[in-house]
Amino acid sequence: xxxxxxxxxxxxxxxxxxxxxxxxxxxxxxxxxxxxxxxxxxxxxxxxxxxxxxxxxxxxxxxxxxxxxxxxxxxxxxxxxxxxxxxxxxxxxxxxxxxxxxxxxxxxxxxxxxxxxxxxxxxxxxxxxxxxxxxxxxxxxxxxxxxxxxxxxxxxxxxxxxxxxxxxxxxxxxxxxxxxxxxxxxxxxxxxxxxxxxxxxxxxxxxxxxxxxxxxxxxxxxxxxxxxxxxxxxxxxxxxxxxxxxxxxxxxxxxxxxxxxxxxxxxxxxxxxxxxxxxxxxxxxxxxxxxxxxxxx
Amino acid sequence: xxxxxxxxxxxxxxxxxxxxxxxxxxxxxxxxxxxxxxxxxxxxxxxxxxxxxxxxxxxxxxxxxxxxxxxxxxxxxxxxxxxxxxxxxxxxxxxxxxxxxxxxxxxxxxxxxxxxxxxxxxxxxxxxxxxxxxxxxxxxxxxxxxxxxxxxxxxxxxxxxxxxxxxxxxxxxxxxxxxxxxxxxxxxxxxxxxxxxxxxxxxxxxxxxxxxxxxxxxxxxxxxxxxxxxxxxxxxxxxxxxxxxxxxxxxxxxxxxxxxxxxxxxxxxxxxxxxxxxxxxxxxxxxxxxxxxxxxxxxxxxxxxxxxxxxxxxxxxxxxxxxxxxxxxxxxxxxxxxxxxxxxxxxxxxxxxxxxx
Numbered sequence: 001x002x003x004x005x006x007x008x009x010x011x012x013x014x015x016x017x018x019x020x021x022x023x024x025x026x027x028x029x030x031x032x033x034x035x036x037x038x039x040x041x042x043x044x045x046x047x048x049x050x051x052x053x054x055x056x057x058x059x060x061x062x063x064x065x066x067x068x069x070x071x072x073x074x075x076x077x078x079x080x081x082x083x084x085x086x087x088x089x090x091x092x093x094x095x096x097x098x099x100x101x102x103x104x105x106x107x108x109x110x111x112x113x114x115x116x117x118x119x120x121x122x123x124x125x126x127x128x129x130x131x132x133x134x135x136x137x138x139x140x141x142x143x144x145x146x147x148x149x150x151x152x153x154x155x156x157x158x159x160x161x162x163x164x165x166x167x168x169x170x171x172x173x174x175x176x177x178x179x180x181x182x183x184x185x186x187x188x189x190x191x192x193x194x195x196x197x198x199x200x201x202x203x204x205x206x207x208x209x210x211x212x213x214x215x216x217x218x219x220x221x222x223x224x225x226x227x228x229x230x231x232x233x234x235x236x237x238x239x240x241x242x243x244x245x246x247x248x249x250x251x252x253x254x255x256x257x258x259x260x261x262x263x264x265x266x267x268x269x270x271x272x273x274x275x276x277x278x279x280x281x282x283x284x285x286x287x288x289x290x291x292x293x294x295x296x297x
Numbered sequence: 298x299x300x301x302x303x304x305x306x307x308x309x310x311x312x313x314x315x316x317x318x319x320x321x322x323x324x325x326x327x328x329x330x331x332x333x334x335x336x337x338x339x340x341x342x343x344x345x346x347x348x349x350x351x352x353x354x355x356x357x358x359x360x361x362x363x364x365x366x367x368x369x370x371x372x373x374x375x376x377x378x379x380x381x382x383x384x385x386x387x388x389x390x391x392x393x394x395x396x397x398x399x400x401x402x403x404x405x406x407x408x409x410x411x412x413x414x415x416x417x418x419x420x421x422x423x424x425x426x427x428x429x430x431x432x433x434x435x436x437x438x439x440x441x442x443x444x445x446x447x448x449x450x451x452x453x454x455x456x457x458x459x460x461x462x463x464x465x466x467x468x469x470x471x472x473x474x475x476x477x478x479x480x481x482x483x484x485x486x487x488x489x490x491x492x493x494x495x496x497x498x499x500x501x502x503x504x505x506x507x508x509x510x511x512x513x514x515x516x517x518x519x520x521x522x523x524x525x526x527x528x529x530x531x532x533x534x535x536x537x538x539x540x541x542x543x544x545x546x547x548x549x550x551x552x553x554x555x556x557x558x559x560x561x562x563x564x565x566x567x568x569x570x571x572x573x574x575x576x577x578x579x580x581x582x583x584x585x586x587x588x589x590x591x592x593x594x595x596x597x598x599x600x601x602x603x604x605x606x607x608x609x610x611x612x613x614x615x616x617x618x619x620x621x622x623x624x625x626x627x628x629x630x631x632x633x634x635x636x637x638x639x640x641x642x643x644x645x646x647x648x649x650x651x652x653x654x
Contacts, residue, residue: 037428088630094427095374096629099567102560103629107622114608114615227432235428271443274436278421281433285425 002261009253015143017229017249018150022205023222024230024241025157026198032174032236033194036086036097040105041202042223047108048074048203049210049219050116056124063124067207071200078199079192086195087188109220120216146208153201154242170194174236228273232280234290243288248273319492336481340474348473350585355480356541358581359487361565362574363534366491368563369571370500371527372507373422377434378562380441381532383554385411385539387445387452390460390549400463400544404483408536414441415532416525423521426510438556445551457550460543476545483541487534491574494530503527507572557618564625570635579636587624588617 023041030038052070055061061069085104089097131140161167172180173190181187206219229248233240255272286292310316320326340348364378389407392398398406418437422430445452452458462471463479470476494500502523505513514520543549561584569580595613599605609616632639 037431085626085630092629092633094431095368095372095571096567096633098374098428098431099563100626100629102563103622103625105622106557106560107619107626110615110618110622114612114619224435227435231429231432267443267447271439274439277436278433278440281421281425281429281436285421285429 006254006257009257010250011139012143013250013253014246015139015147015249016253017246018147018242019205019209019245020222020226020229020249021242021245022150022153023202023226024233024245025154025238026202027226027230028233028236028238028241029170029194030198031230032238033170034082034086034191036089036101037094037235038198039098039101040108040223041198041226042220043105043108043112044074044078044199044202045206045209045222046112046215046217046219047077047206048199049206049215050112052203052207053121053123053210053215054116057121070203070207074199074203075196078195078197081199082192082195087191105220105223109217113217116215118217120214120218122214123211140212142208142212146212149204149208153204157238166190166193225273228277228280230287231277232287234287236291237287237289240287240289248276251276317496319489319496333481333485337478340477345473348477350589352473352477352480352545354578354581354585355484356538356545357562357565357585358484358538358578359541360535360538361562361569361581362487362491362577363531363538364562365566365569365571365574365577366494366503366534367527367531369566369573369577370495370507371503371524372510373419373426373524373527374428374431375419375434375528375531376431376556376559376563377418377438377441378531378535379554379556379558379560380438381411381415381535382539382542382558382562383445383549383551384414384441384532385536386460386543386549386554387458387539388536389540390458390543391451393461394458400461401465404463404537404540404544407540408533411536411539412529412533415535416529419525419528419532422524422528426524435556438559442551442554442556445554452549452551455551457548460547460549462547463544471547480541480545483537487537488574488578491534495574499523499526504572560625561621564621566635567625568628568635570637573635573637575640576635576637579640583624583636584621587620591617591620 023045026044027038027041030036030041048070051073052066055066055069056063059066081104085100086097089100132144133139161171169180169185170190170193172183172185173187177187180190205222209219209222225248226245229244230241231244232247233242233244252269252272256269259268280287308322320329336351339351343351360378360382364375367373367375385407388410389400389403392403392406392410393400418434418441421433425433446454448454462469463476464470468475470479495503502513502518505516505518506520506523506527510520565580565584566577567580568583569578570576592613595610595616599610628635
């Protein structure tokens, strides 16, 4: 048994898992405040990463300027998307809402392929050193940055929801839309804001992943891989999304390790989370931290 | 079946039997019968290109009807229908080549095999619903897709598997024109079966589960049984559709049955109208003709001076995908009840013309 490789994989899994957690948080945010399951989450990553890439290559901006520009773009994009496409869907049955986001996902995926092509592109060099050595483990600089960014986003989320007026309004809306509306909270604004935040934060994750692996349409798969994480954590729990993301991130790497060492089934890295997903749904449909639906007639 | 449509004056129903006929009026019955007879002559009248489109409509229509029974009538969501369609295709080819079962028996057998697999993956439906079910079926889509790529004994792995053409009484249906009759027969048979299913006790139970599952359960409808049964029937339809696809093309490869195909099936039934058998067919026709219209549109643009833009011509494949997404979004926002509802409205408009009430 190759322990060193296993530890390296677990660390990688934790780093990727943090990113799953961040994407999962956006997903939960949208679900909690607007009751919409966003199947187009992966496309937010994709669009954000491509916009940043384009601003670096075509506009020749320095990295952080391009980064901020794409974040502003994505915030506007998320708000507009909610206003134009998703606002008419309020009150529609769940299948319609799911299908609208799936339709958006197909549309933007094809649009990005059309505009930017299918071959992966890499960002210009941002850091001087590629890998650093922490306690005998080789960690890529970009991964380290992604960890820091992920942690910063999580702390920002916490502070935003705990200590800001808008965050309080969003929590109130998630708790009960009618009551919060009667107390003078603009539910429309809250909906638009949650989509804006989700788009911005997802785009950050997209850019970070794009820096490591290059930007290509495989980024949008992240939006689907985040499902096992949020289901494991419970669809409406932000803490659950982070925990679920970490577990799934480690699990896929460990599954890959055992597969390559002993089982030789192949492709475990992509498929293992979905087996886990089915098992969770079978035994604990509301996840680790989710609230159980109680229905009345 | 639905009493929403306007009946001619004086056409009253005096018994449940009359109220439950497949065709609402005599005219609709005769129009349907004549359409089917006219379709029998299609290979003589139309050229080969339209025949291939009609065959496509047949096998996709059968699978889409299955999905409509599940989504439109029972209210369960499935994002894995494309994988079940693929499973039917591989199962039929596998039964034929490994066990030497004649092809016309393989097609229903593949349907039953797919039904078993569908019920296995639909089993979580007994416990979960709505969005959780959507995500569970999404997982099953990926798991089955992975199975296709891996199970060499079943699907031939990366190289795909060959499927023989249908043989019946020594006659080989290997041309488009001859296979067309098989596809047409299957389509008519499966649609009549679907109509009859919805008139039966089970069909009414499906609708009850969709409309209010708690009330249905209190009324004595066994929820788990009907949710599972609905999954089974829908996968059976998908399997039959897939098997026809396999024996029509003669070759099945694992690449075709992606999540995109599942979404297209969902798109078809949404465009046509959820919970409408007639609408299913309309949606399938729309979805099959949409890419064809787009490519001929781009072909036309290429010939003109103003439209010869290389970006548009090279990006045709992406434009087709984008159009599918846009059409789904557009229908959901502007006409959530689909083409069948629009059709009823048009009919009513002319019935009352020139008075709008």
